[in-house]
Amino acid sequence: MDKATNHPYDELLAAYSAGSLPLSQALCVSAHLENCKSCGQKLQRLNRVGSQLMQQLKPARASEQLKNRLLDSLDALTDEAAEHEPTKVDPSVPRCLHQFIDSNYNDLAWKRVSADIHSVELCRDSNGAKVELLKIKPGGSATTHTHLGDEYTVILEGSFSDEGGLYRQGDFMVRTDNDQHTPVATQDRECICLAVTEGPIQFTGLVSRLLNPFIRRGYA
Numbered sequence: 001m002d003k004a005t006n007h008p009y010d011e012l013l014a015a016y017s018a019g020s021l022p023l024s025q026a027l028c029v030s031a032h033l034e035n036c037k038s039c040g041q042k043l044q045r046l047n048r049v050g051s052q053l054m055q056q057l058k059p060a061r062a063s064e065q066l067k068n069r070l071l072d073s074l075d076a077l078t079d080e081a082a083e084h085e086p087t088k089v090d091p092s093v094p095r096c097l098h099q100f101i102d103s104n105y106n107d108l109a110w111k112r113v114s115a116d117i118h119s120v121e122l123c124r125d126s127n128g129a130k131v132e133l134l135k136i137k138p139g140g141s142a143t144t145h146t147h148l149g150d151e152y153t154v155i156l157e158g159s160f161s162d163e164g165g166l167y168r169q170g171d172f173m174v175r176t177d178n179d180q181h182t183p184v185a186t187q188d189r190e191c192i193c194l195a196v197t198e199g200p201i202q203f204t205g206l207v208s209r210l211l212n213p214f215i216r217r218g219y220a
Contacts, residue, residue, distance in 0.1 A: 004170030035170025116140025149199025158191030
């Protein structure tokens with residue numbers, strides 16, 4: 001039975017299958033797929049369609065220079081893998097995040113965002129999107145906000161609710177600059193999310209929105 005009840009839209013899965021998604025969005029889709037059998041089955045069908053289309057294409061002759069560069073790259077990857085001993089990562093951490101997490105969530109360098117929220121930045125995508133983990137304490141909430149750009153979120157542990165409903169482990173959400181929400185973690189346990197933001201958040205409260213210029217500068 002799937003843990004997730006909120007899923008990536010079909011166009012996003014198709015782009016993931018084609019390998020055309022930015023790294024940041026692909027990480028969120030990968031994390032979701034580990035908890036969603038139905039999306040995994042959709043992806044298999046998309047991959048089969050893509051494979052059939054590729055077979056219909058006429059092969060192009062590659063230059064010797066391109067072949068040599070590819071072989072050199074494969075050798076470098078093999079050497080790098082041999083130099084690094086495998087680490088034991090907690091099985092609760094999605095496989096796509098093992099490149100950023102050596103053992104478990106507790107060992108990360110969490111930074112305090114507010115009394116209820118801590119975060120740790122994992123990387124920045126080439127398109128400028130920020131990839132981070134957010135940890136909300138049980139019953140904790142974020143200030144009501146919108147976004148200057150799309151936000152992709154996958155729940156890794158726990159659950160939270162906002163104006164759109166209740167979201168649990170594996171759920172995948174997209175919020176655009178037209179959405180305003182106030183995430184609140186459930187009381188039973190802390191909530192850990194993988195979040196990708198393509199622009200800074202914008203507080204909408206009468207007092208909190210005074211912080212928006214500082215948030216925009218801090219996002220860069």
